Amino acid sequence: MERSIVAFCCRECAYAAADVSANARTPLPPSVRLILVPCTGRVSPLHLLSALAESADGVMVAGCLEGQCHYREGNFNAIDRVAFVQRLLESVGVEPERCRMFTMSAGEPPRFVAAVKEMNRTIQALPPLTRTQGDAGGARIAEAV
Amino acid sequence: MPLTERGRALLERLPGSPSAGTAGLGCEILRHEELCVGCGACARDCPSGASRRGQTFDVNQLLEAPAGSRRGALGSALRLIMRQAPSGPIDVPLRVTVYRTILYDAEKCLGCGACARGCPAGAIEARAPHVGANR
Numbered sequence: 001m002e003r004s005i006v007a008f009c010c011r012e013c014a015y016a017a018a019d020v021s022a023n024a025r026t027p028l029p030p031s032v033r034l035i036l037v038p039c040t041g042r043v044s045p046l047h048l049l050s051a052l053a054e055s056a057d058g059v060m061v062a063g064c065l066e067g068q069c070h071y072r073e074g075n076f077n078a079i080d081r082v083a084f085v086q087r088l089l090e091s092v093g094v095e096p097e098r099c100r101m102f103t104m105s106a107g108e109p110p111r112f113v114a115a116v117k118e119m120n121r122t123i124q125a126l127p128p129l130t131r132t133q134g135d136a137g138g139a140r141i142a143e144a145v
Numbered sequence: 146m147p148l149t150e151r152g153r154a155l156l157e158r159l160p161g162s163p164s165a166g167t168a169g170l171g172c173e174i175l176r177h178e179e180l181c182v183g184c185g186a187c188a189r190d191c192p193s194g195a196s197r198r199g200q201t202f203d204v205n206q207l208l209e210a211p212a213g214s215r216r217g218a219l220g221s222a223l224r225l226i227m228r229q230a231p232s233g234p235i236d237v238p239l240r241v242t243v244y245r246t247i248l249y250d251a252e253k254c255l256g257c258g259a260c261a262r263g264c265p266a267g268a269i270e271a272r273a274p275h276v277g278a279n280r
Contacts, residue, residue: 045244046219053222080238087235091204093228131225 003057003123005032007116008047010040012070013106014062021109028113029120031057040064040101041074048085048099053131058098058123062115065103075103097122098129155192155255172256172271176249179209180268182216183243187260187269195253196260203246204231216244 009015015036021028033056037043040063051059061082063075079101086096100122102115148156187196207223208231210216237245258271 045241046215046222049219049222049226053225077240080240083238084235084241084244087237088204088223089226091231091233091235092223092226093232094226129226130228132227 003031003120003128004055005029005058005060005116005119005123006035006051006056007032007119008035008037008040008043008059008061010063010075011036011038013064013068014102014104014112016106017104017109017112021113024109026109026113028116031120031123032116039069039071039074040078041069041071043078043081045081045085045088048082049088052089052094052098052129057126057129058100058119060100060102060115060119062102062104062112065105068105094129095126097126155257170255170257171273172258172261173274174249174251174254174256174258174260175270175272176247177268177270178203178206178246179211180266181206181247182214182266182268183245183247184265185242185245185247186263186265187247190259190263192257192259193253193255195250195255197248197250198242199246199248200237201234201246202237202244203234206246207244 007014009018015034018028018034040061043061048059048061061078063078064070066075066079069075082099082101085099089098090096100119102112102119104111104115185198188198191197204223207216207220210220212218212221234246256271261269261271
């Protein structure tokens with residue numbers, strides 16, 4: 001079964017790196033879906049959890065190097081939120097590796113590709129994320145984001 | 146800066162002051178944890194330090210939150226993927242501020258009701274005791 005990974009990418013660095021690597025036609029794992037965010041500080045625990053609840057097997061947040069956030073400290077917020085979601089997942093018996101934070105600069109396309117590949121390897125090694133049926137929770141989650 | 150009359154009255158109620166142990170300012174404080182959004186307004190408004198933001202978060206607060214709220218949305222997402230009931234409270238990283246359980250210490254509480262007035266979620270109820278007695 002094919003796994004899917006949702007990658008929230010900061011516009012200033014990770015997405016720029018992804019852009020360069022795509023222009024150079026570097027192949028990315030087909031499982032990854034990139035989502036452009038203005039800063040990783042925009043990503044809330046609800047974004048990460050609802051991606052997992054909807055259909056993703058893993059979520060990654062790719063932001064600027066520590067101390068190099070264009071909005072000063074957005075990536076520090078993201079690092080703590082990712083850590084929070086990992087603890088949340090752990091407490092309900094889901095592997096915390098399904099949510100990870102990566103940092104890189106705009107000038108490092110190989111590092112972006114390496115991060116995506118590493119995440120892909122981690123997720124491929126884990127069993128698919130099972131979800132309980134019903135509840136019709138999807139629509140409500142989408143509204144609240 | 147000289148204290149106002151209200152400030153002096155509050156100080157007298159603090160633990161350690163001569164009149165500590167007497168009845169508070171009157172209200173009985175009821176907290177509805179499932180409605181709490183974790184904003185910390187009660188901790189900010191509390192004159193005695195009875196309400197504080199904790200360092201941990203009880204995951205059950207997400208699962209019990211009403212649908213339609215932000216915590217409720219997080220809870221329903223969590224309910225879809227969870228494999229076991231939450232294993233106790235989790236430690237919260239420094240920069241995550243709203244997903245924290247508010248600690249409430251009834252011993253220190255003055256019963257002033259400032260927290261109930263400041264609560265944007267309606268999660269705190271302040272009841273004057275004599276109103277309850279008359280019913």
